[in-house]
Amino acid sequence: MLVVPASLVRLVWQHARRDHPDEACGVLAGPAGGDRPTRFVPMANAARSPTFYEFDSGDLLALYREMGARDEEPVVIYHSHTATEAYPSRTDVALAAEPGAHYVLVSTRTPGDTEFRSFRIVDGVVTEEEVRVVDEPPEDLEPPEDPE
Amino acid sequence: MPVTVRIPTIMRSHTGGEKSVTGAGATVGDVLTDLDSRYDGLAGRVVDEGGLRRFVNVYVNDSDVRFTGGLDTPVADGDEVTILPAVAGGA
Numbered sequence: 001m002l003v004v005p006a007s008l009v010r011l012v013w014q015h016a017r018r019d020h021p022d023e024a025c026g027v028l029a030g031p032a033g034g035d036r037p038t039r040f041v042p043m044a045n046a047a048r049s050p051t052f053y054e055f056d057s058g059d060l061l062a063l064y065r066e067m068g069a070r071d072e073e074p075v076v077i078y079h080s081h082t083a084t085e086a087y088p089s090r091t092d093v094a095l096a097a098e099p100g101a102h103y104v105l106v107s108t109r110t111p112g113d114t115e116f117r118s119f120r121i122v123d124g125v126v127t128e129e130e131v132r133v134v135d136e137p138p139e140d141l142e143p144p145e146d147p148e
Numbered sequence: 149m150p151v152t153v154r155i156p157t158i159m160r161s162h163t164g165g166e167k168s169v170t171g172a173g174a175t176v177g178d179v180l181t182d183l184d185s186r187y188d189g190l191a192g193r194v195v196d197e198g199g200l201r202r203f204v205n206v207y208v209n210d211s212d213v214r215f216t217g218g219l220d221t222p223v224a225d226g227d228e229v230t231i232l233p234a235v236a237g238g239a
Contacts, residue, residue: 023239025235050239060232084239097156097235100157
């Protein structure tokens with residue numbers, strides 16, 4: 001199960017809608033070992049594509065160094081699908097390389113949709129999991145960065 | 149020339165769980181070959197017949213080796229090599 005503050009869910013959706021029709025992507029980081037996302041980290045989609053996303057390689061190194069320095073992990077790796085449902089594609093499964101992460105998908109295909117789905121992707125096997133959106137942020141939740 | 153190599157979570161099964169290991173060699177390719185002699189299968193996660201795998205990034209210090217000569221990128225004593233799988237996917 002993924003437990004995620006409502007504020008972070010809103011930020012992911014704002015990012016996905018802003019970047020539509022391209023796919024949006026990013027991370028919700030959280031303290032290592034805690035399995036609770038606390039920090040919104042939108043990433044540029046270096047592919048700038050409606051059917052593909054990839055973190056820029058330089059941004060990726062900076063992100064992992066920053067998380068390492070803060071003793072954080074990529075608790076959630078999110079991206080949007082813009083013309084298909086919020087379910088991992090074959091490409092998503094083939095490229096999933098963080099077995100400990102919750103892979104979140106949203107779909108901007110249908111305006112007004114607010115589905116926020118989470119999956120584990122381990123060794124090519126996709127398992128959907130329950131998402132519990134909590135109103136009360138964890139005590140260590142930081143003010144999210146303004147994506148604009 | 150010893151260099152520190154940072155290993156991503158998904159490849160730590162090859163290093164007994166170690167997050168970073170020490171390798172030796174004059175180039176990134178040499179270091180990977182050296183590591184593979186002790187951490188069986190590790191190099192194959194990073195390279196294939198065509199060179200660096202498309203969705204695995206390797207950095208020497210701050211530079212992605214794709215822009216500095218790939219596997220032939222030189223390494224020097226004390227350099228840090230980081231292996232990071234791409235974060236990527238698509239509809």
